[in-house]
Amino acid sequence: xxxxxxxxxxxxxxxxxxxxxxxxxxxxxxxxxxxxxxxxxxxxxxxxxxxxxxxxxxxxxxxxxxxxxxxxxxxxxxxxxxxxxxxxxxxxxxxxxxxxxxxxxxxxxxxxxxxxxxxxxxxxxxxxxxxxxxxxxxxxxxxxxxxxxxxxxxxxxxxxxxxxxxxxxxxxxxxxxxxxxxxxxxxxxxxxxxxxxxxxxxxxxxxxxxxxxxxxxxxxxxxxxxxxxxxxxxxxxxxxxxxxxxxxxxxxxxxxxxxxxxx
Numbered sequence: 001x002x003x004x005x006x007x008x009x010x011x012x013x014x015x016x017x018x019x020x021x022x023x024x025x026x027x028x029x030x031x032x033x034x035x036x037x038x039x040x041x042x043x044x045x046x047x048x049x050x051x052x053x054x055x056x057x058x059x060x061x062x063x064x065x066x067x068x069x070x071x072x073x074x075x076x077x078x079x080x081x082x083x084x085x086x087x088x089x090x091x092x093x094x095x096x097x098x099x100x101x102x103x104x105x106x107x108x109x110x111x112x113x114x115x116x117x118x119x120x121x122x123x124x125x126x127x128x129x130x131x132x133x134x135x136x137x138x139x140x141x142x143x144x145x146x147x148x149x150x151x152x153x154x155x156x157x158x159x160x161x162x163x164x165x166x167x168x169x170x171x172x173x174x175x176x177x178x179x180x181x182x183x184x185x186x187x188x189x190x191x192x193x194x195x196x197x198x199x200x201x202x203x204x205x206x207x208x209x210x211x212x213x214x215x216x217x218x219x220x221x222x223x224x225x226x227x228x229x230x231x232x233x234x235x236x237x238x239x240x241x242x243x244x245x246x247x248x249x250x251x252x253x254x255x256x257x258x259x260x261x262x263x
Contacts, residue, residue, distance in 0.1 A: 001077035002048075004029050016063065016084075035061050040069075047071040048078055057085065112148030112207075112227045116141055116165065121219030124187060131184045132177070139165035142222070151207070151229050153200035168197065188213035188223055194230070206234045 001007055006024045014021060017033070030037045039058050047054040053072045060067050066089040069082045119138040122131060141163045149157045169176035179195040186193070191210045198204055211225040 004044075004077075006032075007077070033062055043069075044071055044078055044080070047073055057089075109145060109147060112151055112229075113145050114141060114148055114225050114227070115143040115222060116225070117222045118220065121216065121221050123218075124213075124215075124220055128181055128184050132180055135180065135184075136166050136169075136171055141165070141168065148227065151199070151205065151227070152197075153203075183211065188220060204231075205229060206231045 005026055005028050007026070009017075009021060009024050014024070017024065019032075024032060030041065039061065043054055043056055043058075051073050053070065055068070055070050057066060057068050059065075065084050066086045067082045068085045069080065072079045072081075116139050118135070119140070120134075122134050122138070124131070126134070141160055144157045144160055146155075146157050149155065149160050152160065154160055169180055171177065175196045179193070182193060183190065188211055192208050193210070195207050195209055196204055197207060206229070207227045208230045209225060209227045211223050213220055214222045214224070
């Protein structure tokens with residue numbers, strides 16, 4: 001009632017408080033349960049003063065449990081219902097810790113990590129060209145780490161989040177189309193597939209890519225990937241190849257001169 005005295009308590013509440021009905025009815029809640037006053041009284045007062053219902057979640061020092069509370073003003077006082085949500089809060093806390101560990105892993109990884117999402121799910125059984133048109137139209141870069149952003153000449157992941165796939169792989173670039181068609185033919189699941197892509201300054205970079213698709217109801221909805229910048233390695237391989245070619249040309253020329261000495 002308006003003097004904070006219990007005038008009705010159901011059996012579930014009695015079980016929660018661990019009291020007999022006679023120990024609560026007619027007694028002031030803050031006298032019977034002084035340990036909950038700090039957490040509950042301000043919210044109950046607000047509901048009464050504003051004449052409006054209030055919902056809130058609170059950790060109860062009385063039971064050491066999380067509660068979801070609903071308080072409803074009445075003509076004579078306040079009606080309160082509550083339920084134990086400790087299980088849900090524990091699950092949320094585990095999820096939060098899991099996400100924190102995941103975020104830390106992505107942020108501190110030495111490799112580029114990315115996630116593409118599709119505005120509309122894709123049928124992986126459709127013809128390749130139809131799938132290509134679909135991902136060009138609906139795929140966007142939903143998540144990446146700073147390592148990947150720097151590979152393209154940007155400082156932070158935020159600079160690229162939300163970029164459409166069509167911005168990363170130009171439709172009029174034969175190499176880009178060829179790479180995406182290989183990805184489609186692989187079922188969007190591959191390891192160490194190379195792509196040639198320009199950074200923000202137009203410099204071509206060579207990346208080694210791995211991808212894992214995520215399907216829902218038989219449709220592709222997103223894909224996770226890891227990529228490494230292998231531009232320097234490819235450049236060294238090309239230099240070595242050119243060097244070997246020049247050596248072979250020199251030896252061939254020398255053999256020719258030895259077989260045909262000058263008079």
